[in-house]
Amino acid sequence: MNLVEFAKHLNLSVGTVSRAFNNHPEVSEKTRKMVLQQAEELGFSRNADARRLATGRSYLFQLECPFNTHVLADRYLVELARALEQAARDQGYDLLLHLGTHHNTAEVQTVDGVIIMSAPEITEAHLRQFTCAGRIPAVVITELTPIPAPRTAYVCIDTLSGVREAFELLAAQGHRSVGYVGIGLPGYRLPSALKELMSDVGMTWDPDIIVEAGETQIAGFRAATDLLKRNPRPTALFCRTDLLATAAVQAAHELGLRVPEDVSVIGHDDIEMAALWNPPLTTVSLNIPVIANAAIDALLVMIKDQEEPSVQTLNTHLVERNSVGPAAN
C-alpha cells in the first residue's frame, strides 16, 4: 500500500495525509491522530526511499570507526555505538556502518551527516575525506584536541575533570601514594597532567608511579602486580580503563589484598561491567548517552538550522561505588 491508496482509504487527500505524518501545523489534531492510528492498524508505513528522493534528505548518518581492530573492540566504543544508534533513531535517523577498511569513493552513500570516532591517528586529510571536503556535516567525538576542518563539529571529552574528582576523593580518604595504570597509547594528555593533579590534592608525586600497561587485562594485571609489590606499597590504584581496573582488582586479590580495605581501585569510562564487578567499581563516567545525544544534536543543528559547526566540551565525573576506601597504613 502506498500513500495514495492509503489516503483514498481514509477519504483524505494525499497532501493532508503527508502533512499529518510530518507533523505540519496546518493539519488538525483530530485528523492527525486518526491518520496515525489508521496507519498503525492497517500496517501502513511510508516508503523511505521516496521520502528521501522528494526531500533530498537521507535520514542516515554514517558511523566512521577508522580504528585498529583492537581499539574498536574496546567495550567503551561498542557502548558508544549503541548509544549513538539509539540517539539517532530517536531523531528518525538510521546508522550506516563504516568500519573503515576501504575508501571507495565511487559508490558514495549520500548521508546527511557523519559521526567520527576519533583516534590519535586521524589526520585532517581523513576528516576531509569523510566529509567529502565539507559537503557533508560531520561531528567527531574525541578525547584529543580538535583538528579544524570544514563543517566539522566536535564533542570533546574532558577526561581531566573526572580524573580530578577521582584524585580528590582519594586524597579525602587519606591516600597519599597512588599508582597509575595507563593504557600505553600516544596522544592522551592524562599522564603529563598527572603531576600537577596529584600535587594539587596534596599527594606525593613520583614519576615511577606511572606504569603504561597497555590495553589488555593481562597487561593491567602485570602492571598492578608490579605496583602493589613495591615498598612502600601504594594505597590506591588509578586505572585508565575499567578493563584495566578489573585486572587490578584481581591482581590485588592474587596478592592477598582486599579491595577496598587494603587497596583502593578507581577505573575510567564507566562501562557496563564496572557496576557489575565485584566490588562495584568506583570509576570516572563518560556519560555515554549524553555524549551520543550531543553528537547527534551537533549534526542536527548544522543540517536543520544551517548553523556553524559547534565545539563543545563535556566533563566527566566520578561515580562512587565500592572500590574505594580509606587509605590503609
Next chain:
Amino acid sequence: MNLVEFAKHLNLSVGTVSRAFNNHPEVSEKTRKMVLQQAEELGFSRNADARRLATGRSYLFQLECPFNTHVLADRYLVELARALEQAARDQGYDLLLHLGTHHNTAEVQTVDGVIIMSAPEITEAHLRQFTCAGRIPAVVITELTPIPAPRTAYVCIDTLSGVREAFELLAAQGHRSVGYVGIGLPGYRLPSALKELMSDVGMTWDPDIIVEAGETQIAGFRAATDLLKRNPRPTALFCRTDLLATAAVQAAHELGLRVPEDVSVIGHDDIEMAALWNPPLTTVSLNIPVIANAAIDALLVMIKDQEEPSVQTLNTHLVERNSVGPAAN
C-alpha cells in the same frame, strides 16, 4: 548534476547512460568506458535514493547484533562485521547497523536483507521479527543448530572439523594429555563432543581436563594456570578462543614454561592478533572472509534469483604456526 544533465553533456540519451552504469550488455564497451571515465572526471555519481525508488531495491543490508555487550565486543565478531561490510560493498550494498537495544517497529527501514549474528539466546520469535515475518530475506551466521524460519538462510560454522584437526596434530606430536580451556557459555557443542574426539585420536579422556574459564583473558589465565599446575601436567592446552590462548601462553610463562617447548597451546577463531602473538598461535581458523561472502551470497540468491533459503555448513581448519611442538615428557 543529475543523470539527465550528465547525459546531455555527453550527447547521449539518459537511457544509454543509465545502462552503461548498470552494466547492461546492450551498451557498447566503448560507450560504457567513456561514460564511466567522464563520470569520474566530472565527479558525477548517481543519486542512490532515486535508484532505490525506481528499482524497489534499497541496496542496504541490516546487520543485527542482538548480543550482550560483552559478546559483541569479542574481537571475532568485530572482524566478522568488518568482513561483512567489505563483502557487501563488493556487491554494491551498504550495511545498516542494528545493535539491538530497541525494537522499534514504527520506523522500519526497508532493507533488502538482514544479516543476523547468532547467539544462544536467539529464538524463532526474534528471527520472525528481524525478517518481518519472512518479508525480508535473512541469513544467520551461527555455530549452533539452525532454527527453521521463513526466508531465513543459514551459514553454519562447523567448529568440530577444525578442532578435530587440532587434536590430530597434537596426537601426531605425541600429546596424550591435553587440557581444555572453555569459554563458559551455554549452547556450544564442543565440550560434549570432546570425549569422542580425544578418544578417536588416542588421547586419555578425563572429564577434569575441561575447565570452563569464561571469556576474559584473566579467566583464561586462571584456568590455564590451574591446568598447568596439575600433576601430571598436561603437555598441551586447547583454548576455545584466541584470547584465552594468549592468556594461556602468559600463564605458562608465569610458571616458567616455554611455549611450545614445554607446553603446546592451540587457540580458536584465528583473529588478527593470533598471527601477531609471540609465539604466533596455531589456531583453528574460521576463515572470516569466506563466511562473510557466503552470507552475502546466500542473501543475494534469494533476492536476485528468488531461490529458496540455503543452509550451508562451512568447515573450519587448523592454521599451523609456532605454538605447538612435540609433547614434552
Next chain:
DNA sequence: CTGTTAGCGCTTTCAC
C-alpha cells in the same frame, strides 16, 4: 545498439 517516456511514492508549493 540507442532514444523516448512513463512511472517509482512521496513532499510541497499553490490554489481553494
Next chain:
DNA sequence: GTGAAAGCGCTAACAG
C-alpha cells in the same frame, strides 16, 4: 484547514 499537481532523479519497457 484541505485538495491538485508538479516535480525529486533514476530505471526499464518499448520503439526504433
